[in-house]
Amino acid sequence: MTPVETEFVTWLLDRIPADPRLEVPPGDDAAVLRPPAMRRTVVTVDMLTEGVDFILGPDCPPRAVGHKAVAVSLSDLAAMGSRPEAVFVAVCLPQTGGDVIARGLLEGIQSITAEHGCTLAGGDTNSWDGPLVVSVTAIGSVPPGRAWRRDGAQPGDLLVVTGACGGSLLGRHLAVQPRCREAIFIESRFEVHAAIDVSDGLSLDLSRMMQASATGAVVRLANVPIHADARRMSLLPGDTKSPLDHALSDGEDFELILAMPPDAAHALMAAAGQAPLDLPITIIGEVTAEPGLIAEDVDGTRTALAPRGYVHAFNS
Ligand SMILES: [Mg+2]
Known part of the structure; x- marks a missing residue:
């Protein structure tokens, strides 16, 4: 890790509250989750790219991107009838202005995860000579056999x-x-x-x-x-x-x-x-x-x- 990245990760970890669902919290090589008893795990991943899904600017600050990136994944969890538990966020930051963008993203991510009772359980930060890319993996839970699917509609419904x-x-x-x-x-x-x-x-x-x-x-x-x-x-x-x-x-x-x-x-x-x-x-x-x-x-x-x-x- 570069010094800037180390400093950022330390800053980030200081801002993630402890959560009983995490046996090993972010900061280790991987997180360890305690799955809720008698519930199935639902997993979805989504990726947003600047220029395709959003354009950073006065109407769309990094905070809004952080919110949206998590929100669209939580919407997929909702579409499965599941309860949000944890999110993992991978970002590729543009080399210029990356630090400010990363901090804004985190604000948006933390406000929506708090609102929906799920925890930021881990992630990864890279930078490159390209646009901002944010990928969110969301983990939800649902009682066995109760997940909503697309393929169950019946005539007369x-x-x-x-x-x-x-x-x-x-x-x-x-x-x-x-x-x-x-x-x-x-x-x-x-x-x-x-x-x-x-x-x-x-x-x-x-x-x-x-x-x-x-x-x-x-x-x-x-x-x-x-x-x-x-x-x-x-x-x-x-x-x-x-x-x-x-x-x-x-x-x-x-x-x-x-x-x-x-x-x-x-x-x-x-x-x-x-x-x-x-x-x-x-x-x-x-x-x-x-x-x-x-x-x-x-x-x-x-x-x-x-x-x-x-x-x-x-x-x-
Ligand atoms: Mg969907």
Whole structure:
């Protein structure tokens, strides 16, 4: 390690509070976790790259990047119905300004891990002649056999969405609020057949869940929860999408789509409005045996709904 790195690591370790889940805390060659009794371990990893997922600047300081990097991984834990336990963060810092960036990142990481009751259990810091890269590995836990999957939706299930969708580029794509508390609450009280989080677009992620389940879906367009940001965005000069289009196809909402038996979906609706479900919960349609997505208009007219959203492109 370079002197600067040693100094940084010492500074960092001083700022990580002790946690009973860690038998060996950060600072050793590896961390040792005490897994919660009678629970399965859920693991997810995600990587954010400057220039692709964010651009550092006045609207996006390092602290916001630290928040987002952890938040998107916690959203994946929520989509599995699991409880966040620990995160590991690997960063590649640009050589210029790396120290200030690292300290900002840590602020963002520590505030969101504290908010969701998980611990920063380890990581790695490198620097290079390139943009900032942040990779987060998140560890969650769930009772045996209870993890939500994408492939369990059944014809007749109702499709439930948390919150509202669209227009996240106006700011919510950075200030991501992963639905962890909501997921833990729902998992412990209601039957959920399948789940996914909306990272790339409501219609695209719904189609992924339906494909995994070998089912299709009818989406009642009038019921799709449209975020105020989607309405604001569609009014911007040059924007050609309707608020509904934004809600169906914008990425990074990080809401949950759940396929639930009708009784469970209605019971969940009845429980909404009080903590920790103090956000809109909406039934947007139902699962069908016929594959593909169908959009149903207010007057009952049905047309094919093409899944749209953000897809990472790469060449072969
Ligand atoms: Mg996901």
